[in-house]
Amino acid sequence: MKNIIFYLCLMAVLTTGCTKGFQELNRDPTKANEDNMDPNNLFTAGQLNYGNITEFQLYELAPMVQVLASTAIQTSYSAGDKYSSQLFSYNDRFFDDGQTAAGLFAEAQSLAEKKDPDKYANLIQVSRIMRVMAMQRITDVYGDIPYFQKNGTLYPKYDLQADIYKDMLATLEDAAEKLDPKKDKVAGDMFYDGDTEKWKRLSYSFMLRVAMRLTKADPATARLYAEKTKDKTFKDFTDNAILKFDGNADERKNKSANSWFGDAVTFGQVRWSKTFIDFMKNSDDPRLYLITEKADTGMRYNNDLSRPALGYTKVNPAPPGKINEVPMGMPNGYDINGVRSIETAAAYPGATGTKDNVSPLGNYARPLARVFAQPNFPSFVITYAETELLLAEAKVRGWDVGTVSAQDHYKNGLVFAMKSLEQLNGMLTMGGEVETFANAHPLDESSQAKALEMINSQYWVATLFDFVETWANYRRSGYPILTPVNYPGNRTNGVIPRRLNYPNREAAYNSVNYNDAVGRLGGNDLDLTKRVWWDK
Known part of the structure; x- marks a missing residue:
């Protein structure tokens, strides 16, 4: 089991602290006694890893999409603000963190299936859902990635993003339908305390996100799966998936x-x-x-x-x-x-x-x-507001995602992107001005282009502090319309990067599969203007 020491120690942090019983934890991972392991703890560790997005999203992605700006040079913040060579120094965290999270969810599923597939039936399905969430983040950043190979494969091949997306959509649908409120709740669930109905709505809401990523690359599949989410997504902002931190142990700091x-x-x-x-x-x-x-x-x-x-x-x-x-x-x-x-x-x-x-x-x-800037500041994983904005876009495209109008979905997106901030911190509370603002700025459906610009520009704001998603949706939709910077010596000739290059070590340690994937990019991994499959 890859990363067994990491997540066993993390499990201990979540319960008794990592010093107690350390010698027992630090055994040969190939000899770990699975009988004494609880797959729920692996799932909890995965949630912490996935929901706590690497700080490199601030250095690279937030300035790229022009939410943040920095005057720093030759430091991490110059990477996204100026498209500098620092992009090539801090390019691996999304890959590594994503693989760690995906591995934890895969191991939780595998162990649950070995120990008692009936008792852990719901854990198996939410682990499948969250592995998809982790893998989508990786593939959106880099393009083709190892996806179908068994967790821990030494030299995994890079699977085509088109194939990855098809499997992710099918997995989300299958997992959602197999969730069973009559069976045991998932223990240690940091989002919903094991509420299977909320998990089902999360799965369909995330399915909508995945489907909408394909509006340019595969509009037929995008429509097919978007319509499958009809009346199954989040009901209101109490469905928001939020990861909370206590600000104490490193794993519990934002x-x-x-x-x-x-x-x-x-x-x-x-x-x-x-x-x-x-x-x-x-x-x-x-x-x-x-x-x-x-x-x-x-x-x-x-x-x-x-x-x-x-x-x-x-x-x-x-x-x-x-x-x-x-x-x-x-x-x-x-x-x-x-x-x-x-x-x-x-x-x-x-x-x-x-x-x-x-x-x-x-x-x-x-x-x-x-x-x-507080270490206990909570993190949104996926929200009702984001989902409503995507449903507004689906309606504008003429897809059958329910009877609610594009206008009303859009208004919900505006209102609850603001009201949801209260869930993060009481200082972010707004009163009646929220409804006043939404009423004064209805969706302009005079043309599809105008409506799509309004929807996706608001999505840009609504995804604040999930800059992987902000950047992905900007590349997918083209909105908001951003003017790139052309700082002297930048590495993209004044073009906002469309992907990050693979971790530098891949060229040495997984060269055959790495070179195969880079060949599909035209042979130059360092050309950050190359587009991933769905970014037509």
């Missing part, structure tokens, strides 16, 4: 949030992107003032995340702790005193502080650190 506090100097060069802020500003989106803050004056306070920041407000005069300003996003593709200094950007708002305490980015809006 990786993305924790990375910000762990590297406050780098975070000091991160701001909301101008593209993202302007999108909300242009529609007077109530989230604009909710998720932003302004660092207190000067560089020392800019880099001290424990220092209270200033909230933005429309109220004049502003109450204590707030400032009467409209949040301003920072353009992507700039640096500080380098080849493209932020001071040369159009409408540069100037610095805060003086002399040796100057903060060049101090007037740009940053993410709300006292919420988003």
Whole structure:
């Protein structure tokens, strides 16, 4: 069993801590006593791994889709903001983390089938569902990947993404139909506490996500499976799948949030992107003032995340702790005193502080650190709002996904993308302005193109902090329309990357299968403008 020491130790962390009984855990993995292992614990460990997305999504993907921006150079954040060579240094985490999660779910299923397939009937099916979820994330980032081989295969071949997608859709449908509320609940389920009805709705909601990825590559299959989800997806936002963290052990800290506090100097060069802020500003989106803050004056306070920041407000005069300003996003593709200094950007708002305490980015809006940079900040896995927006698109395409109109699905997507934020933190609560906003911005169905742009632009906002999904849906839909940056020396000739290259070690350790997959890309794995199969 691949990674047996890792997940046995993690199981111990979830229960008694990893030091107790360590000698027993640290035995030869080929001799592990399966009789003493609970497959539910493997499933729990897999949920933690999958739901806790690597912090490299912040460094690479969030700036690519112009939600975040950074002035950093020669560091991780330059990878996505400037399409720099750093992309080739931090390209393996999605592959490794995804394989670990998928392996845990595969082992949970295998062990459950060996021990008692009737007792663990529901565990087997939710493990199948979540393995699909983990594998979709990997294939969306890289393209063709090992998928069909048994977990732990030494030199796995890279399967075609087209074949992977067909199997994922069939697996989700089959697993959903085999869930049985009359049989034992899944113990240790961190999303739904073993509620099989919610799991069934999750499976169909995820099936919709997978199906909609094929609207360009295989529209017939996309429609077939989207229509299979009719009246079976999430009912409301209480169905949201959320992974919660206690912020104590490393496995129980939000990786993305924790990375910000762990590297406050780098975070000091991160701001909301101008593209993202302007999108909300242009529609007077109530989230604009909710998720932003302004660092207190000067560089020392800019880099001290424990220092209270200033909230933005429309109220004049502003109450204590707030400032009467409209949040301003920072353009992507700039640096500080380098080849493209932020001071040369159009409408540069100037610095805060003086002399040796100057903060060049101090007037740009940053993410709300006292919420988003906390290690116990929860993580959405998949939500009702996202699902409703995809159903709106399916309706606009004329597909039979139920009697609810595209207009109403779209409104639900808007409303509950905002209301769901309350589930993450009470500071993200909005009142009646949510309905007011949704009523003032109905779906424009004057043309299919306009409707698709509105739906997928809102999906861009609704998938906040699941940037693998944000990036994938942007590539699939083409929305929002983004203007790439062309920072000097970038590695894509000013094109937003369409995939990441495979982990560097694959060329050495699995060369035959790696070269076969790269050959299907035209022979150059480092050309990040090559598109995966569904990205036509």
